[in-house]
Amino acid sequence: MHSSQWKIVSASIAGTSHVAKNSECQDSFVWRTTECKDEVLVVIVSDGAGSAKRAKVGADTTCATMMQEIQTVVETDLGIHKITRKHVVEWLNLLRTQFQILAETEKLETGDFACTLLAAIIQGEKGIFLQIGDGGMVYTATEAPDEFHLVIEPQQGEYANTTNFVTDLTAADILRFEVLEKRIDEIAIFTDGLQRIALDYQTNTAHAPFFRPMLAPLRSEKVSPNLSEKLHDFLDSPKINERTDDDKTLILASRR
Secondary structure (H helix, E strand, O other): OOOOOOEEEEEEEOOHHHHHOOOOOOEEEEEEEEOOOOOEEEEEEEEEOOOOOOHHHHHHHHHHHHHHHHHHHHHHHOOOOOOOHHHHHHHHHHHHHHHHHHHHHHOOOHHHHOEOEEEEEEEOOEEEEEEEOOOEEEEEEOOEEEEEEEOOOOOOOOOOOOOOOOOOOOHHHHOEEEEEOOOEEEEEEEOHHHHHHHEEOOOOEEOHHHHHHHHHHHHOOOOOOOHHHHHHHHHOOHHHHOOOOOOEEEEEEEOO
């Protein structure tokens, strides 16, 4: 196993409203670092729709499929330089086929697996970001280490308090595909359960006072081995649960 330049912590917590109903956390995430000429970091997060019968399966399937397809391209091309929007649309079509098969097998609708997609693919001085739905991705770059930037605004659906999903027929059209040609030193990816805490809704920008202390422990030379456990406890604390009753997932990565 190679020694990574990235220090990463993660936690995923069932919202208090889900706990009250005895239901599981419907978020899913996966991250991986791959040794190429220049190391590649891939982080994928998916939030299963609360109204979907098989939301957790949808989120798990999305994370696993997207990671497999991204890794195939990265390992074949020795990096991320050839990844295009066309690739991502092909992956979404593959994902839709998988959901159709699952739906037929379980006698359900494709929409019963509805979930969002957030993905960051970073190598050297380039970052590729994919998003369908709400939640957010925030980064800092070498050129401005104390400035926190939201990559893509959370997507809103046609009606209030709704969003878009990878199972939508229009998924390829609503996909946000962003490329940043800069050295990204830190990234935070979170599901919509943390939006009202992590973002300034008036300006739709990253709320720096939230992210600064979150990332500070990762900037130290030695990272505490139980940091993910501490993050888990923080996300499940009264301070957070008083402000949101939804599932909460947060992935933090730093190479500063």
